[in-house]
Amino acid sequence: MTTLVIDTATSRTSVGLFDGAVPLFAGRHDGATEHGEALPPLVSGALDLGRPITQVLVGMGPGPFTGLRVGITFAEVFARAKGVSWSGICSLDGIVSGIKGEYIVATDARRKEIYWAKFDSGKRITEPKVSLPEEVRAMGLPVYGEGASKYGFEADIDMIYPHPLFMLAALEWADGVHQPMYLRKPDAVPTSER
Amino acid sequence: MTQSLPLVLGIETSCDETAVGIVSGRKLLANVIASSVNEHERFGGVVPEIASRAHLEAVWPAIARATNEAKVSLDDLDAIAVTAGPGLVGALLVGVSAANGLALALDKPLYGVNHLASHVAVDLLTHDKTVGPAIALLVSGGHSSILKLDSLAGSYEQLGRTLDDAAGEAFDKIARLLGLGFPGGPLIDSEAKSGRAEIDFPRGMTAAKDQADHRFDFSFSGLKTAVSRYVKATPEYQRANVAASFQEAVVDVLTMKSIDACKESGIETLLIGGGVAANSRLREMAEDRAAKAGLELRIPPASLCTDNGAMVAALGAELLRQGVKPSDLGIAVDSSASVSVVSF
Ligand SMILES: [Zn+2]
Numbered sequence: 183m184t185t186l187v188i189d190t191a192t193s194r195t196s197v198g199l200f201d202g203a204v205p206l207f208a209g210r211h212d213g214a215t216e217h218g219e220a221l222p223p224l225v226s227g228a229l230d231l232g233r234p235i236t237q238v239l240v241g242m243g244p245g246p247f248t249g250l251r252v253g254i255t256f257a258e259v260f261a262r263a264k265g266v267s268w269s270g271i272c273s274l275d276g277i278v279s280g281i282k283g284e285y286i287v288a289t290d291a292r293r294k295e296i297y298w299a300k301f302d303s304g305k306r307i308t309e310p311k312v313s314l315p316e317e318v319r320a321m322g323l324p325v326y327g328e329g330a331s332k333y334g335f336e337a338d339i340d341m342i343y344p345h346p347l348f349m350l351a352a353l354e355w356a357d358g359v360h361q362p363m364y365l366r367k368p369d370a371v372p373t374s375e376r
Numbered sequence: 377m378t379q380s381l382p383l384v385l386g387i388e389t390s391c392d393e394t395a396v397g398i399v400s401g402r403k404l405l406a407n408v409i410a411s412s413v414n415e416h417e418r419f420g421g422v423v424p425e426i427a428s429r430a431h432l433e434a435v436w437p438a439i440a441r442a443t444n445e446a447k448v449s450l451d452d453l454d455a456i457a458v459t460a461g462p463g464l465v466g467a468l469l470v471g472v473s474a475a476n477g478l479a480l481a482l483d484k485p486l487y488g489v490n491h492l493a494s495h496v497a498v499d500l501l502t503h504d505k506t507v508g509p510a511i512a513l514l515v516s517g518g519h520s521s522i523l524k525l526d527s528l529a530g531s532y533e534q535l536g537r538t539l540d541d542a543a544g545e546a547f548d549k550i551a552r553l554l555g556l557g558f559p560g561g562p563l564i565d566s567e568a569k570s571g572r573a574e575i576d577f578p579r580g581m582t583a584a585k586d587q588a589d590h591r592f593d594f595s596f597s598g599l600k601t602a603v604s605r606y607v608k609a610t611p612e613y614q615r616a617n618v619a620a621s622f623q624e625a626v627v628d629v630l631t632m633k634s635i636d637a638c639k640e641s642g643i644e645t646l647l648i649g650g651g652v653a654a655n656s657r658l659r660e661m662a663e664d665r666a667a668k669a670g671l672e673l674r675i676p677p678a679s680l681c682t683d684n685g686a687m688v689a690a691l692g693a694e695l696l697r698q699g700v701k702p703s704d705l706g707i708a709v710d711s712s713a714s715v716s717v718v719s720f
Contacts, residue, residue, distance in 0.1 A: 218469045218472060218473060218706070218708070218709060219705075219706040219707070219708050220706065221473070221476070221706070222476040222480060222705040222706045222707075223705045223706050225480055225706050226480060229480060247425060247429075247466065248428070248465065248466040248469055250469050251429075251431075251432050251466070251469065251473065252469055252470075253472045253473075254432060255431075255432055255435060255470050255473040255474050255477065256473045256474070256476055256477040257477070258436055258477070259435065259436055259439070259473075259474045259477030259478055259481070260477035260480060260481045261481075262436055262439075262440075263450055263477065263478050263481035263482055264438075264481045267539070343685075362432065364427075364429070365401060367425075368423055368429070369425065370419050370423040370425070370426065372418040373418065373419060373420040374418065375553070
């Protein structure tokens with residue numbers, strides 16, 4: 183089983199290639215508006231190893247919409263064109279590993295908000311939400327991820343972005359996600375309400 | 377055989393149409409269009425985020441349907457082409473990401489192409505003559521330009537553009553004002569059929585001074601204001617007459633300036649493309665005036681005027697045929713791409 187792993191739900195674009203659980207390739211690019219340009223060369227780097235891909239795994243968010251869609255669209259079309267299976271997981275499930283007890287994983291939702299969910303010893307126990315950091319702060323739990331450092335939570339680990347290795351591991355326990363996790367409605371006011 | 381008749385799949389997602397077309401050389405094999413237009417209706421215009429979400433949902437089904445209709449397999453393709461600009465950034469990115477996914481999965485060359493040049497390239501599919509030199513009038517909800525081109529994959533110059541609303545936007549706004557709904561183009565066209573163009577609305581950018589400074593530019597905001605004032609001041613106005621008179625004012629300027637552009641540059645072919653090219657009065661007046669001026673007029677059938685994937689595929693096939701280098705990995709979409717860049 184050779185798995186291509188892709189995530190574009192945060193400001194990082196991540197690509198990994200695995201033979202079973204053995205990493206063959208890992209590449210990343212940081213830039214909140216550069217997913218579209220960064221992803222193809224990264225995947226091309228993984229394909230250069232010449233291994234036939236047998237499945238594709240992609241982070242379905244939550245994440246800022248435009249970048250998030252780059253990874254999902256690419257992953258779905260790539261997998262279908264190859265005739266291999268593809269699956270999606272919640273990107274928050276692939277950020278943190280090896281922490282005991284309850285904690286929060288949060289990413290940057292922009293507009294002064296964070297996307298977050300509660301975990302217990304490596305497994306997510308709530309649905310992802312988008313809210314002000316204060317709502318999370320009031321829970322008094324450790325907070326990890328991109329949304330932690332940006333909003334002044336104490337984060338003493340360097341697990342900040344979805345990591346292909348943890349995403350692949352999460353595939354073992356996480357629920358499959360079939361739709362992009364936008365968590366917000368598009369900004370638009372019907373003409374009747376203007 | 378593939379040398380002379382390249383099989384190319386084109387993806388177009390620059391606005392609210394998720395479109396995939398397949399051509400073999402200059403022959404149209406499939407033209408699949410899924411539109412999110414109904415989802416935008418209650419907002420009175422295209423909402424970029426709604427359009428982008430719809431593109432993600434629709435893009436693979438459109439690819440699959442197009443290969444079915446064309447009776448080809450993805451492996452048979454010689455290249456992929458995709459609109460990389462101008463257009464809505466988030467919308468363009470879905471198409472470009474899908475195209476990248478296809479190109480890398482199939483190990484095929486990818487051409488990121490200019491949306492405006494694609495509107496011109498669709499002309500390839502309707503006859504077997506060469507395309508260009510020509511003047512192209514491209515009018516839609518997103519653009520209103522007069523272009524001059526020497527050849528399809530050659531050099532393009534924008535002679536004029538709209539200084540405010542696109543022509544299609546003006547149709548949308550007036551349709552809303554008249555309570556006709558969205559999108560405005562076809563609704564005004566059919567309403568106007570039972571009316572008389574007897575109200576003398578202003579023709580934007582045609583005064584002597586504007587003709588000097590903005591010879592081939594358009595402006596529709598003054599017209600919009602005039603229609604709105606007229607409707608307010610005339611409680612018992614005849615809707616069909618207002619629609620017909622507004623349409624006449626738009627079409628008059630569009631055709632007049634394009635024909636002037638042909639005359640001034642000594643070019644004998646006028647191409648019209650974009651969604652507004654489906655307007656029946658525009659077709660009628662353009663035919664009439666082009667004939668009088670001794671110009672050859674080419675307007676593709678309506679299904680190839682509105683945004684579509686076939687036009688993108690047609691341009692891609694032409695670039696491939698001419699041996700133009702494919703795009704590098706990681707095409708940057710360009711929402712305001714200039715028409716001087718045909719492929720990215
Ligand atoms: Zn267009």
